Amino acid sequence: MVELSKMKKGSLIVWIVCCCTATLFAQEEKEKKTQLNGYVKQMGIVTFADDLATYDNLVHNRLNFKWRPNNEWTIALEARNRLFNGYKVENIPMYAELLEFNNDYLDLSWTPIDNGNTILHLMLDRAYVKYFKEQLELTIGRQRINWGKTLVWNPNDLFNTYSFFDFDYEEMPGSDAFRASYYWGISSSVDFAIKMADNWEDFVGAANYQFNIKSYDIQILGGYHKRDATVGVGWAGYLGQGGFKGEASYFTPVYKKTQSYEAFLCTVSYDYSFKSSLYLNVSAIYNSAGEANPGLGIVGDALSLGLTPKTLTSYNISTFVQGMYQFHPLVFGGMSLMYQPQDQSTFISPVVTISAKQNLDVDLIGQAFLGESNDKYQPIYHSIFIRGKWSF
Amino acid sequence: MIKKQFLFFAFFFCGFSVFGQDATQIIQSMIDKMQGSSNKSESIMEIVRPEWKRTVKMKGWQKGDDYALTLITAPARDKGAAFLKREKEIWNWQPSIDRVIKLPPSMMQQSWMGSDFTNDDLVKQSSFVRDFNHRLVSDTTLQGYDVYKIEMIPTEEAAVVWGKIEMYVEKKDYIQLLVKFYDEDMFLVNSMHLSKVKEIQGRKFPTYMEMIPAENPNQKTTIEYTSIVFDIDISDNFFSIQNLKRLR
Numbered sequence: 357m358v359e360l361s362k363m364k365k366g367s368l369i370v371w372i373v374c375c376c377t378a379t380l381f382a383q384e385e386k387e388k389k390t391q392l393n394g395y396v397k398q399m400g401i402v403t404f405a406d407d408l409a410t411y412d413n414l415v416h417n418r419l420n421f422k423w424r425p426n427n428e429w430t431i432a433l434e435a436r437n438r439l440f441n442g443y444k445v446e447n448i449p450m451y452a453e454l455l456e457f458n459n460d461y462l463d464l465s466w467t468p469i470d471n472g473n474t475i476l477h478l479m480l481d482r483a484y485v486k487y488f489k490e491q492l493e494l495t496i497g498r499q500r501i502n503w504g505k506t507l508v509w510n511p512n513d514l515f516n517t518y519s520f521f522d523f524d525y526e527e528m529p530g531s532d533a534f535r536a537s538y539y540w541g542i543s544s545s546v547d548f549a550i551k552m553a554d555n556w557e558d559f560v561g562a563a564n565y566q567f568n569i570k571s572y573d574i575q576i577l578g579g580y581h582k583r584d585a586t587v588g589v590g591w592a593g594y595l596g597q598g599g600f601k602g603e604a605s606y607f608t609p610v611y612k613k614t615q616s617y618e619a620f621l622c623t624v625s626y627d628y629s630f631k632s633s634l635y636l637n638v639s640a641i642y643n644s645a646g647e648a649n650p651g652l653g654i655v656g657d658a659l660s661l662g663l664t665p666k667t668l669t670s671y672n673i674s675t676f677v678q679g680m681y682q683f684h685p686l687v688f689g690g691m692s693l694m695y696q697p698q699d700q701s702t703f704i705s706p707v708v709t710i711s712a713k714q715n716l717d718v719d720l721i722g723q724a725f726l727g728e729s730n731d732k733y734q735p736i737y738h739s740i741f742i743r744g745k746w747s748f
Numbered sequence: 749m750i751k752k753q754f755l756f757f758a759f760f761f762c763g764f765s766v767f768g769q770d771a772t773q774i775i776q777s778m779i780d781k782m783q784g785s786s787n788k789s790e791s792i793m794e795i796v797r798p799e800w801k802r803t804v805k806m807k808g809w810q811k812g813d814d815y816a817l818t819l820i821t822a823p824a825r826d827k828g829a830a831f832l833k834r835e836k837e838i839w840n841w842q843p844s845i846d847r848v849i850k851l852p853p854s855m856m857q858q859s860w861m862g863s864d865f866t867n868d869d870l871v872k873q874s875s876f877v878r879d880f881n882h883r884l885v886s887d888t889t890l891q892g893y894d895v896y897k898i899e900m901i902p903t904e905e906a907a908v909v910w911g912k913i914e915m916y917v918e919k920k921d922y923i924q925l926l927v928k929f930y931d932e933d934m935f936l937v938n939s940m941h942l943s944k945v946k947e948i949q950g951r952k953f954p955t956y957m958e959m960i961p962a963e964n965p966n967q968k969t970t971i972e973y974t975s976i977v978f979d980i981d982i983s984d985n986f987f988s989i990q991n992l993k994r995l996r
Contacts, residue, residue, distance in 0.1 A: 388996075393824055395824075395825075488994070491990070500845060501846065502846040504847065527845060528845050539990035541985070542985065542989065543989040571836065571837055573850055592849075593850070594836075594837075597852060597853045598852045598853075599850060599852035601850070627852055628852055628854050629851075629858050630857075631858070633858045635858075682859060682862060685797070685802070685859075685863070686802075686862070688862075711802065714802060714803065714823055715823055715824050715825065717825065
């Protein structure tokens with residue numbers, strides 16, 4: 357059953373101790389020095405591809421624990437625990453190894469069950485110590501360093517690239533890193549961050565200067581990113597009553613050109629909220645290193661592992677429209693559409709979120725990919741997700 | 749005879765004074781009582797429908813008309829999220845993803861967390877003076893108080909969604925007791941009832957607000973202040989991105 361020999365027993369003990377400590381500390385919540393919250397999600401996934409409908413099930417638990425012994429220190433541990441069953445577990449070889457594919461230096465994940473029918477995957481995706489005093493903030497450990505400004509694609513987000521398709525990972529991945537931030541005035545700051553690595557291929561070190569001019573939040577960043585030198589600029593401001601945001605990043609190889617490649621990515625977006633509560637977002641991205649007709653197309657982008665800011669889209673150009681609407685105080689939903697003009701490939705994702713009870717949400721989500729397949733433009737792959745989320 | 753005429757004149761003059769520019773002063777005094785120069789509060793918002801109810805708990809800091817910080821403390825799903833408003837700029841902090849999201853100004857017209865309050869309703873009382881012409885319409889009574897009924901018509905340049913607002917203000921302590929919001933066709937859209945008047949730091953403050961849509965009188969959103977402190981010593985710099993991330 358469980359291949360305990362493969363499992364890192366010591367690591368698991370550390371993980372269990374962390375969770376137990378979190379629970380114990382949470383009992384003292386009255387003092388507000390500790391905080392424990394999280395959720396349990398149950399998601400059923402029906403996937404249709406090649407005349408075959410398959411079912412996958414995912415039970416997902418998250419525990420967020422924070423301990424603030426005083427005003428200056430914060431210690432955070434957050435666990436993401438997932439139990440997988442169904443078609444993918446049974447039919448995709450090495451599926452557990454795919455789950456292990458991540459951005460991390462330290463190994464803080466464990467697979468106590470992997471028996472061909474069920475996979476239990478546990479990981480700590482945040483584990484950091486933060487110190488702050490007046491304008492200075494220092495953070496070490498697994499953390500999220502989020503330099504993105506826009507909703508869909510983030511060429512400025514050098515440390516932990518997230519995929520828009522991966523909607524079930526709301527917290528988004530973190531990085532094993534050290535970060536120093538210094539703030540002044542209303543919205544000015546300098547961030548300096550380095551990501552742990554034992555080779556130059558994985559190392560990231562960069563600085564980001566943020567300031568505000570005439571209602572525009574602007575950032576200028578630069579540094580080293582996985583064999584490339586990079587510079588970038590990002591902004592979030594207003595155009596009329598709407599939001600105008602964008603990010604641009606340029607990457608050029610530091611060493612031999614054979615080890616990396618040059619890329620310029622630029623994304624812009626405009627969002628507007630109507631009085632009726634209809635929210636619209638229109639975005640586009642240009643990637644100089646993208647192709648007009650990438651081999652795996654839009655499905656390749658959605659399934660891509662090891663996403664980096666250079667591979668946010670494998671196309672030259674991709675466009676995006678999202679409309680969200682509050683149908684009822686308890687029902688929120690809408691549609692996202694990603695369209696690649698070069699080969700007309702399209703990604704469509706309708707979403708409905710229902711607040712069933714105070715702390716229980718039910719989500720219905722669809723993802724459909726349309727494009728060229730077997731010399732024919734057709735639906736390639738689509739999935740329906742039904743998710744219940746209980747937050748505590 | 750002359751004396752009588754003078755009295756008549758004096759009465760008329762005073763009447764004009766109250767009915768004219770003083771209506772603006774009444775609104776200004778009311779806002780001063782409601783907001784202070786600054787305040788810090790804890791409140792519970794309930795969205796109430798015949799079949800269901802949802803609760804949101806908040807902590808808030810406000811200074812003058814232009815600066816506000818709000819931290820959501822419940823429900824569990826949204827806990828920790830925070831909002832910063834500085835003049836026309838609004839930012840939202842999402843701690844779970846380490847992200848400050850700048851919100852478009854148009855979002856101010858939207859419902860606040862699915863409630864019957866818009867974002868504007870909660871942070872833009874200020875514009876009650878700046879964006880409207882005020883006229884004292886009548887004296888009346890409400891909840892046992894003597895009140896002024898003041899009609900407020902937006903100025904031409906004001907970016908206000910209402911066609912008219914009727915404000916009912918208690919005469920002695922300038923307690924805000926009722927606000928009626930009309931659309932541009934002068935149809936009643938929402939009524940905001942204020943009650944549970946408590947004495948806080950020497951001022952009489954209504955600690956309970958009910959926003960009731962005219963079309964659906966069996967629906968409402970209520971906000972109850974569980975604590976509020978006025979005129980706290982707080983600098984403009986408190987309302988910063990750095991603090992937005994550190995609120996608790």
